[in-house]
Amino acid sequence: MKKSILIVLSVFLALPAFSQVNFGLKAGVSTTNVQMEDVKMLTSG
DSSP states (O other): OHHHHHHHHHHHHHHHHHHHHHHHHHHHHHSTTOOHHHHHHHHHO
């Protein structure tokens, strides 16, 4: 029971963090001073 509560809680915490990362990537791509090569290098690691 304790493990299932922990899993549900971690999912609820992970979803807003994931959407925040997606928004950050979209905002970073929409800036004019970032070239596509820089974005590819950031996303590929």
